[in-house]
Amino acid sequence: MSGQTSSEYKYIGTRSIRPDGADKVTGRANYGADFFLPGMVHGKILRSPLAHAKILSIDVSAALAMPGVLSIATSEDLPDMNAGTESAGEGEVDFYDFSCNVLAREKVLYHGQAVAAVAATSEAIARSALDKIVVDYEELTPVLDLLGAQKSDSPLLHKNQTTEGPKGKGKTPSNIAKQMMLARGNVDEGFSEADVVVEKTFISPIVHQGYIEPHACVVRTNESNQIDVWCSSQGHFMVRSFMARLLAMDVSNIKVTPLEIGGGFGGKTVIYLEPVAAILSRKAGRPVKMVMDREEVFRATGPGSSSIVKVKVGAKSDGRIVAMEADITLNAGAFKGSPMMPSMMCVFTPYTCPNMKVTGKDVVTNTPKVAAYRAPGAPQSHLAAECVVNEIAKRLNIDPIDLRLLNAVDEGSPTIYGPKFKAIGLKAALTEARSHPHYASALSDNQGRGVACGFWFNVGLQSSATINITESGKAVVITGNPDIGGSRASMALMAAESLGIPLDQIKPIIGDTESVGYNDVTGGSRTTFASGGAVIKAAENLIQDLKRRAAKLMDIDVELVQWIDGQAVAPADLDKKPLSLARLARKAGATGGPLTATATQTARGAGPSFAVNIIDVEVDKETGSVDVKRVTVLQDAGKAIHPSYVEGQMQGGAVQGIGWALNEEFVYNEKGVMENPGFLDYRIPLASDLPMIDTVIIEVPNPGHPYGVRGVGEAPICPPMAAVTSAVNDAIGCGADFQLTELPLSPVKVLDAAEKLMG
């Protein structure tokens, strides 16, 4: 289907001009750092110079005495918190840990952790004041190695943390926060039946989401204990909830206005600056602006987890996979809570294999607390699983796509975490991949090809939408999710389709926390699905109201009125002129007042996504550098509401996955200090590094959405690391025994592996 406009719909599936485009390309759009208030002062954070230390004392007196310094915040200004996880929004949060990550208490657990903050009349004064704060530390040995952290003699980050496992809490303190297992069938029996077994361990580094806009906010407090926040985030309701919890306030006392967001990819589903700015503002009596610099973003915000994943797969000689086993260790950073569970749940989900066992460990180290990064945990585990499946294919001399088709899940297949799939598009994506011209193209010398697939659940959660009709008949569609990937355009398209009015009669806007009902974060590929669903419901509610009003004006029974192409239409034999939305808007005063409709939902029926990649690379055997030659990404997007945005998500995910495979990593020295905290040394792929990425949208409609939407943001990052790694191993001639198993595949590693193969 490749993103062609579907004749089934008038607006959905078209490539409309993005409503926010002109403001963004002309610089008019306001991002986090662009916002100013009268009387505003500047806040700066003092960060830990050590990766692991006890805080013995903090003396702020000299800083506070400086002219121009208005307030100082430390953890003593934060309310006490009880340790322990609790439900908060999408998942579990330990607010004691969260509070320590906002401003350190007792210990610092990574280099760059926030220790204190200053608000001053200028940024320069605030920076100078940070130098006057005296912190007395007792330095401790940093724990940086994911394997070493698990040893019984490792220094401990948290003296009270024991391992939570299927049998309960452990007795001894440990850096292993959690240990879990999923299983079905009997893997030992499965492996005993296998004709070929491959077992390999793959390692991936800590990586950053690479959003371009640093975290920024402006916070104003007043004498009535009201807080106004302007910030860039993946969810202003999330900001409100977390601030309220961290500051022990009622959410009703906090209003958050979203500004444009310059990328997040999961990294802006948490907060760092806003509670600190609130404390500083409260003490200073002035609005406070805080903006991170790039170095702070790298050192002190949540990256994606590093991982060690061992995978073992057994197959019959005909290609049927009979046993799959994985042992997944993910780095949580300084506080528990890596995406271990989704990593475990995704690793083998593309396969029907009857015997599976997956164990997982959540391990803390003296590195920043990780945050979500597109399909959190899944790319790391897919890296190992998909590479091993490719090795199996090579050993059995079976085409890797054919092998996957033979073992691919379909409607009715069970997942390792329980439920069976409804309609899904993995087989359709694999079939399209097999027949794609890319797959039939020849490779040149020193080139290799890798294929891989990936899975993400997609989620629903809570959304609200309001549609207000102006006096002239335009529809203002208000939702509460920051537009991070084109949601204004998709909301407008769904509203136009539902109301039957032209797209230029729709104005999509993002409401603040007091202008629209609650919305969960923009994440999990949920916004087009769930908030779009709320827009559709609001449109349906509005149409019912419009029909009632039209019936009054036509003086007929409401049951006789139909809503067709944006007009209320009476049966032809009644000889009544249709009433357009504009006409009904003009008559609103006489028919019951302004036209407005609202809908809310906890969306159900989220449809999972599968993605498939074909990636060709060329290896320079003299330097070890890898050139990506051709990339084709295929994904079951459900109905593509705006195909260009869907393709953009697919291409963006592929680029991030390729960067993760080839270039990106947090490099720490032995003291736990990151040595590459900037985009010069932390190298994300540039447009000039990559070929045009070919996209194929597979549209297997999600039965759980009125237009068949699945959501597209997560799955595209799942296959690229495995596809690139397989392609590079292929290019250097590894055959059925991959030598390159540790990312990133830097020239040195590639050269070493190539030379080893040549003996």
Added chain:
Amino acid sequence: MLGFHMVKIIFASAMEQYTRGEKEIRINVTTYRQACELLMREFPLLNKETLSEFSVAIDDEIIHEPLLESFELNSVVFFVPKIAAG
């Protein structure tokens, strides 16, 4: 029990610490709320907070907020870890 359905409840592995290692149980209930009450009686270590940490999949549909859900005859109910995302 008249009016109640036999429902199969399958626990997430993270719940086995509270269920004495039991992986699944069959109970006579018609709603999620009744199921929770019965499970908390059967397994005293399970409490409301623990149960709220999980989504449920009822007959293959994952439901994030299942409080008011009801079950069909022979429904299969999985407790599933809540999924957040980026």
